[in-house]
Amino acid sequence: MEKGYQDIIFQTDILRLDSVRNALLTRYPMHWVVRTGSAYDRAYGSLEDLSQERIVTFSRNSRPHQDILNLLHSANIVSPRINCVNSASVITRLVSDGFGIGAMPAALVVGELAQGTLTLVDGVPLPSVMDIVARWRTGAGMERVEDIVSLTREVVGEFVAQLPAGYRLDMN
Template sequence: MNFKQLETFVWVATLGSFRKAAKKLYTSQPAVSSRIVALEQSLGTELFSRHAGKFELTSKGVELLPYAQKMLVMADRFKERACETNSLSGMLRLGVSETIVHTWLSDFLQHVHHSFPNVDIELTVDVTANMRNELVSRSLDLAFLMGPISEFSIQNVDLCSFELAWVCSPEIELPEGVVPLQTILEKPVITYARNTRPFAEVQAVSKQEDIEVSRLFPSTSLAACKRMALDGLGIGMLPLALINEEVDQKRLRKISSTWEPSDLVFTASYPREPFNPLAEKMATLAADVAHDYCG
């Protein structure tokens, strides 16, 4: 029994595929199969049952998997402690919500470049629902998203929260003071994409209050939402941090309403197993950067 065999066992069990494990470990599928067979022979027990071209963990495989995972975690922590922080290296597949892109992502990347010069980041900007799926399938190593993710296999680290505000062009006629929600929803509403929490909140409150929504303009691009609000195409439900300058310049008006959307809460989320010291370290760094930005 050796480390490569244990690592292969964990990845095959985690990804549910010899092919995906081979891709993750940068080796061939026959090599993965050979390692599993060798491990089973050394242990004297079957870890996977194979039938009709399919496979699944045996009861003994299920029993031994947590031990193998812990051994990999301890090996990674051993290597991490043996190395200086600035020697940390590798590729990190990072998913980021666009809200973070427009606020403190640049600060985070500068800290990474300064503190971990040997770390390369492959960046994907996407909505939370897609990033959650990619974390679970291990297509991403780490994501900054609207969290936390309620999935036992995902570790969540608190980052920051942003106030979500109603805003519109001064050209749109609305009463002064607190504006009833119904009056706001009589106008086109510009907000996050359909498969996001803010969009779902607007739909839920309109049904609860029995208010008919004039029109919803969902978009995966916050930059596009901001532009449409500035152009007077509707009332935007946007992060205040994104449009503070426009509000100060009176190019956008912040609206007080009888119903306010919930703050956007973000986490740095990453798979617990197999242990990835790079993802853990970057999540901790992101929490520090976010705290400095949000105060």
């Protein structure tokens, strides 16, 4: 985006540049997610216990990644096995294949949870929220991008309204 190759991006962080606008589309609560029936699908007694496993989450230095590191470091867990991926669909695929424990919003895998292929791990703290942000370039010729952002807000709003209560946060 900074080099002008992309007009709009949807991600987890705000970019502060004069030529870029940002809009918070929604916030999702984070969850620990595992493949149902895998070795990871068990009760964990503590964050320290869970952190002994392979954790799969968002890109290195993204806010979700930093929040997880801060949580682990505040619990004196200094060498977690965190695998960073830049795509929610790749995280979903890795967790679905039994690669590790996903640290991600349940809202992004609502279908897999409903089908029973993925399961939430309860009882272990996790950073509270993940933002979904639209970022787009401004300037002449970018009027259609504003229309896309407006449409995206509507679609995201409809999607969030249909989520189970524990998978969404009230943005009001």
